[in-house]
Amino acid sequence: MASQVHSLAQKVWNYHLLNDSLEKSDCIFVLCSNDVRVAEHAARLFLDGYAPYIIFSGGVGELTNGMFSRSEAESFALVAVDMGVPDDCILIEPQSTNTGENVLFTRALLEEKGLDPQQFILVQKPFMERRTYATFMQQWPGKQITVSSPPISFDEYPNEQLTYSDVINVMVGDLQRIRDYPAQGYSISQDIPIDVWQAFEFLVELGFNEHLIKTKPAGS
Incomplete structure (x- = not known):
């Protein structure tokens, strides 16, 4: 795992x-x-x-x-x-x-x-x-x-302020914002490759959901 x-x-x-x-x-x-x-x-x-x-x-x-x-x-x-x-x-x-x-x-x-x-x-x-x-x-x-940004690898990034889990939670949340914020006028659209979004979905299923924003159900 x-x-x-x-x-x-x-x-x-x-x-x-x-x-x-x-x-x-x-x-x-x-x-x-x-x-x-x-x-x-x-x-x-x-x-x-x-x-x-x-x-x-x-x-x-x-x-x-x-x-x-x-x-x-x-x-x-x-x-x-x-x-x-x-x-x-x-x-x-x-x-x-x-x-x-x-x-x-x-x-x-x-x-x-x-x-x-x-x-x-x-x-x-x-x-x-x-x-x-x-x-x-x-x-x-x-x-x-x-x-x-500081030239630090993913493995080297966690420190006293951000744990390994914290880093994953935040960057998963940021990926969701990259997808959703253009529709709200906050940012321009960015292409998200299918394999990257699949990685997002797997990580959310595994519990890395602390930095996610609430989204409205489709059609609401």
Whole structure:
């Protein structure tokens, strides 16, 4: 059973990864969470010269309530500063609580600052790359984007904050959102291969359903 779960989960993990090639951009846009490895990755991209400034976006979400002493964005920014990113190269959006708000609130912040970047590097957890892309393209069309995440394999990803089971639950839930959210206007449509959706269904049958959203029955 464990090997079957691993095989199914690896298939879903691989689908979420976009494997974009990075190039120098106008800014690095970090969608914050409970995983500070994302902040570290974004800081390394900045220090490697990929963009002149970083935006950290995130308030307090379901998974970070009580984890940090301040917003996700402020906590991630501190990680970046500790790694050598100058304060004046950081913008903070500390109110958003979901991916759509990350994009909309950051868009408003940049407009308020008189900034109009055309090319973005979006930084996110590996298993949220595809949904981040689909959400951004819906909420802020007309921009050039690439998506990046810490170069960590599925087997290496679980840590003190996210167990093996947690990771599977979240990425199964994200796959459901990739399918359902376009109809609600939250994101653009993404093709989901049959074998990937079958892996989703098997994992749900095996009990990995904690991050699923409730859907209305057909015809309701």
